[in-house]
Amino acid sequence: MIDKFSTQDTNAIALGLTWAAELGTGVVSLEADHLEMVASYQRLVTSLDRDHASDFRQAYEELMDLTRRHFVHEEQVMRNIGFDGYAEHKAEHQKALRDAEDFVWSIGTHFRMKERQALTKYLKYWLLNHMEEHDRKIGEFIDRDTDADTSGGAD
Numbered sequence: 031m032i033d034k035f036s037t038q039d040t041n042a043i044a045l046g047l048t049w050a051a052e053l054g055t056g057v058v059s060l061e062a063d064h065l066e067m068v069a070s071y072q073r074l075v076t077s078l079d080r081d082h083a084s085d086f087r088q089a090y091e092e093l094m095d096l097t098r099r100h101f102v103h104e105e106q107v108m109r110n111i112g113f114d115g116y117a118e119h120k121a122e123h124q125k126a127l128r129d130a131e132d133f134v135w136s137i138g139t140h141f142r143m144k145e146r147q148a149l150t151k152y153l154k155y156w157l158l159n160h161m162e163e164h165d166r167k168i169g170e171f172i173d174r175d176t177d178a179d180t181s182g183g184a185d
Contacts, residue, residue, distance in 0.1 A: 055161075056169035057107060063100040064161060070096050071157060074150060083141035093153065094130065101127070104165070113171050119164055126156055 055061060074089040101123040108116045133152065137145040 055165050057172065060100075060104055060107060060165065060168065063096075063103060064165070067093065067096050067100060067157065071153060074153070078143070078146055078150060081143065083146070086141055086146045090134070090149070094127075098127065104168070108168060111168075111172060113168060115164075115167055115171070119167075122160065122164055126160065129156075 055064075070089070070093040074086065074093055077085040077089040105116070105120055105123070107113075108119060113119070130149075130153070133149055137149075
């Protein structure tokens, strides 16, 4: 079940995120990345319970490293299949990384609970939105292309 983003989320349990088929792209290698990112996000949420800024920062850095690697992989997949939304999708990746880095820069080294919760809420929103709205289009493109290849009929 997808636990949708809510501005009312105030604790680690409410910030949780679980994988659901609705988040899928149908591309096995991208699905594996997404599952790893969701697991990493969960470690980030768990670090909120420990209330140690250093644990949170480490979990955040892990998630960001996975996200950067995933973006490189996903962009390669899009280029390989000739995805028509590549430029827009890549721009979305760049914006997401910039936004997260700007947020972390703005709070400096403090990482008080309030800031950690805000960043976690944003990352949950972004992960869900990106997978549902953008990544799904890659699978749809592949399905559409495959349907076009197989619907030629007999001569």
